[in-house]
Amino acid sequence: MLTLVPHWVNVVILAKFHNPTILNPDFLERNAIVPKGWKTTEVLATPPFATIRYEKNIVILLDQERFEIKKECKSFQDNYEIHGIASKYVTILPHVPYNTIGLNWNLSVKMNEPERFLSERFIKSEALQESELDFLQSYIRLSFNVDNAIFNIDFAPGRARVTGEDYHPAIIINVNFHYKGPFSIDQIILKINQWKAREDFFKNIIPKMLGIQN
Known part of the structure; x- marks a missing residue:
């Protein structure tokens, strides 16, 4: 039986001319981007880069392009919250020329000898035998077109x-759904709000890719 364990989830929005100097807890709370009363554990603000880390295992990072x-998480039942926050952020700053969106997850599957499993699952053994090299491990990266997004997955x-x-x-x-713009604000929010459907998609497809059905 395959058990997918999520470790973190994030939303990345690329643009020209993000303004890191605006990112601070007061700005986010005043504009109702984050709820009132959220406690920070780290605040770093410089002209080229800003970071805010909250007790809720959520971190927001901003530079001029990204x-x-x-959010760090322990299960798919966690309330991620980040997708709503990302949508509110772009709504407050509609003039920024947003051009790329990424919905991302970091996961793991418990597996004895993962190096051997991946090589036997994805790589032709004949090619390895003919090389006569001492094989150590493999890194697999696959990309697919899925419903107007590029679905990238690494093992x-x-x-x-x-x-x-x-x-x-x-x-x-590592799972990534990549959307290439430019986008209107409504288009950005629509794509961010697809996160649950995207999550359901990869939870269904990964066992098939690994050949381990639940």
Whole structure:
């Protein structure tokens, strides 16, 4: 049985002329981008780069080309919150020329010998045998066109942990849904709001890719 474990989820919005100097807790709270009373654990503000980290395991980063909001999570039942915050941010700043959107997840699957599993699943063994090289591990990157987005998925061997357990061998999976603009504000919000459908899509497709059906 395959159990997908999420570790973090984020939204990335690229643009020309983001303004990092505006990013501070007061600005976000005053414009109802984040709820009142959220406590920060780190605030860094410089002309080229700004970071705000909240107790809720949410971090917002902004430079002149990239807005990112990220949340560390433990399960798919977590209330991510970040997608609504990203939508409110672009609504407050509609004049910025946004040009690219990324919906991203970092996941893992517990797996003994993940290096061997990935090579046997995705790479022709004949080619490896003919090379006569001592194979160590493989990194798999796949891309697909899916419903007006580019679906990118990476599989790599590594180590991961879930709450209450030590680190264990695992397949590390990075999922990205890439949208190329330019966009209107309504288009951005529409694409961000697709996050749940995108999540359901990869939760269904990854077991098939790995050949492990639940």
